[in-house]
Amino acid sequence: MESEGTHLLSDNNYMDEKPEVIDHSKSNESTLAMLFSPELIKPTLLLWVVFFGNAFSYYGLAHRRLAIKMFSSLVLHFPGLIISAFTIDKLGRKGSMSTMFFLCCIFLLLLMVHQPQALTTFLLFMARICITTTFMVAYIYAPEIYPTSVRTTGVGVGSSVGRIGGMICPLVAVGLIHGCHQTAAILLFKFVIFSSGVCVMLFPFETSGWELTDSTVRETTTTLEVD
Template sequence: MPRLGWRWLLALSSLPSSLLLIFYRVTPESPRYLCLKGRTTEAIDVLEKIARMNGTELPCGTLVSDHQIELQEKSNDPSEDANLLSPRTENATHKGIDSNIGGISSLFVLLSPKLVRSTLLLWVVFFGNAFSYYGLVLLTSELNNGNSKCMPTKVQSQESQDVNYRNVFIASFAEFPGLLIAAATVDRLGRKLSMSAMFFLCCFCLLPLVFHQPEGLTTGLLFGARICITATFTIVYIYAPEIYPTSVRTTGVGIASSVGRIGGMLCPLVAVGLVHGCHQTASIFLFEIVIFFSGICVVLFPFETKGRKLSDTVSSPKHTVESA
């Protein structure tokens, strides 16, 4: 950054992400999605490939979705095979699937009585996560710029290059243990408990920064806060797809992520604007409120998804314990 400038930094940072394009063509489609779309032959092909890679074989039987099973149970026709669909039932299946897809109709499904609580809480958590995560990234450089006290804007702009990159690197490195903590706790403690605990612990780490602290303590507190917010951001991307059925899963997660981006756009006004305006206390307090409220919303999520079976449609049972 000091030698080449931000443009070269941005260009070099984008190179690792471009490597992901290589894997796009070899990434298999979701079998659940293919099954729900009625493309069971393609779903079986994907499952057979997975089985071969794991050195096993698929169990015997016919591949059907939860939605197809519900339609068969409702038909109450003993002449129909339990594992096969008649043309009438298959047409009804596709009609039911089509009613669950599409932009506007999917949004209405997300705000339906069965999903509205989860959807609204998830929007708040995504907003709080993005607001806090990107805000802490900016605070890391703002609070490690070599100025322990607030200065007038003109003088501060002249000293804007005096960023302690060693401390910025230390605080940024916190994302690595944050990912490890998320991986270690998400299946042991559950999604809700691990996410809420990290939110509240992040509040604890940020609280002393309401007042100006020594450089070393500031770096340590930011290190702890970024560990926590990285863990919550990782866990929410695991939890979010699990609370939605397959028919609206990508729409639900996509809209929630978009709401989070709004938080990411607003955070510079706090992380940079308030700190530059000599309002570090107000800035930290605002982060505390957003993070704490996000943690409360996690506690209010209607159910824990750890060990629960994914559903294909809104009417499918969400609370069936996954079989061993």
């Protein structure tokens, strides 16, 4: 039989043991670093531009002086939902986003010429519908380009970059509008939106019909049937 002193000694040794401390900061740093791995750095940077362009143009086109007598946001989101649901499978994620970005540029281009107020309102209405559609498709596409291990981080960081665009917009573009430089403001919006459309076309893969994966490497080739 074990003596009472043996029990006390074993209990004391147990109490002296320190709990294992897990440094979550290192795992978070490694997860963030994966976004800049050779396989993910290109889609990550392109996604940042798309999120930035979406938020910048969305909140800029919603400004009360630029979007005169615009409909409410709820009315704008409804056609955006319908268009995104229709085009996302017909044109794919990349096709639907790039098409809406470039259509938005066309609507804004027509605003460079003096138009009746009713036509101006219609063009702005259509431009914001296009941006609303790209916003919705971007949030569908973003989780699909990342593997499971970094999906939350990748989408979260991209969304944060978009919020930066939303914060910068009132300081830059809306400031031009208040300074009676509406043409310069439209040109700025066109540049940001066009750049976002080009970045969408540069994405290395289309995820339409793909399942979420744990791999950082996407297969871009099709499987040939063997007779």
